Amino acid sequence: MSDVTTPLLEIRDLSVNFAVYGGELRVLDGVNLRMFPGERIGLVGETGCGKTTTMKAVLRVLPMPPGRILRGEILFKGRDILKMRDSDLRLVRGQGISMIFQDPTAALNPVFTIGEQMQAVIQSNAQDNNLSLTRQRSWELALTALKDVALADPERLLKSYPIQLSGGMRQRVCIAMALSTNPEILIADEPGTSLDVTIQDQILRLLRDLVESRNMSVILITHTLGVVRELTNRVYVMYAGSIVETAKTKKIFSQPLHPYTQGLIATVPRLTGGGIASGIPGRIPDYRNPPTGCRFHPRCPHVMEICKREKPPLTEIDQDHSVACFLYSSNQKVEQ
């Protein structure tokens, strides 16, 4: 790529398996992703393609076992997160990169109050900077964080348990928690998907305002192409454990190259999530026994012989536009 600044975050060849009863799921198959300061990346791809797995790996919170990282690097400001000592990792988690989890209900501990959980986050991050906060101070910071996400009656909320909140409130609490650490990169995993459309809309608008006012870099995972168009300036398209295409958001919509991306765009941005790839017949493959070569080949309308044998590498074919598909390699390669 032509950009001269160093990436803030770079994922190289990340491969992850899950051990399950009777075998291994070969889920991530060499994920590559690069983020520069200030970028807002949209990560799209149908259910089960490995978006959450990738982002959990970035923060080293994949459950292991069953998860296992086979190979790859995750560089944050040039240093490999996967090889970091605990003391360095603590500085990345929270204040370097923080994450809004996909399911806010599962992401909140059911037997602790919101206040106890938020205070723990705030205090731990202060400790990492050799600050010690009084309980009073961390309580105030938690209150501020809740007010920032437009939650009413934050005092009472802090004393409540997750079960006492509505789904929308839990989602906002999770956002408040992730932002309370002032991260450089915010990962938002399908914020609001579990909620109804109007609330989802509010959540996304809130998130956009917060991101803009704090000047954060963002990775937004979503199924909704309208959201991608509105909130991001770069898109990564993922299919069955690999990135198959990336470009500036406008370019992805105006000039999609990968057959899978073309299928996605053709399905018309609908506000209701769900079947993002309904325009493409077939389903995501079985990870126990994924297709050889290009994992998309059983569903691809342009499939060639080579596609069944070899995995197409993610190659830059235009300025800032990379795709992993043999249709765009040099002719010799195709004829091989």
Add this chain to the structure above:
Amino acid sequence: MSMLRFLIQRALYSVFVLLGLSIVIFVIARIMPGDPARMAVGARAPQWVVDRLREQMHLDQPIAIQYYYWLRDAVRGDFGLSLITQRPVTYDIKETLPASLELALYAALIAAVFGIGMGILSARYKDSWIDNLSRLFSYAGIVTPSYIFAILFILLFGFALKWFPIIGRVSENVPLPPKITGLVTVDALIQGQFSTFVDALWHIVLPSLSLAMGSIAQAARITRSSMADNLTKDYIANMRALGVSERAIMSRFLLKPSLIPTISILGLDIAAILSVAFIVESIFNWPGMARYGMNAMLYKDLNAISAVILVFGAAFAIMNILVDLIVAYLDPRIRLRAAKGE
């Protein structure tokens, strides 16, 4: 307020369970062969004495009426005379119950501390030698009855190593402290008799440990598996991802939800300990109620049997309520559901 309501609900429920239990006891006592009146006065008493007693005991009335009288007396704490000791059963129970309770109390403490501690270590050092050893211990602990441990401990720590005494609640030359709670260690402390306290504590180690072994094993296993289970939950990943220290996660955010199942099981286990303690009490010559109850069964001492079973039932019910309260305290979901009256 919600907790009070919860408490009342559970208490009422327990009363019904105990009533049911009393009916079962009563029916069994009545269908046992032999005339209770004849048994009470002995084989050589003249028939008219027996007949008079039958009348006094309402044995000439219909069975439902008999039950009513029996229950009325039982509620007043009157279970009649014990055949063996020739004293009121209630008196015997008052004498023997505290010893059993003390044993169960220490067994509970030991089980909670060591069981949960071992479970935490196992989960923390999963698949290491610590974990393997603890797993081995758990399997052994669960399948081995407590009296086997009692015998082993007596042989090892009593005879071979001579670390602990093996008989009674205190040494022979040590006077029992004045009875306040009936728990010797507690009474000694209240009286400030520190040497008696230590002596009593020394005596209770082996019997309570024998009784606790199974529960230690059980608690360790459950704690380990629920911690391992919860460790993969998103709320732990979330805390980690946001930079919360591993220490805070392990000692707070993982521990608390993981202890809930352990405590539920442990509570019931301990209630059960009380009633299965009879062999261990006999082995250690512990003057407890389980031993008294076993003697009562051997001699067909119906009044004593009924009382002992009812007391065990009540202990079980109380323990259940206690466990429910602790779990409700730990788990807001249960507490809040109770508040809504679901």
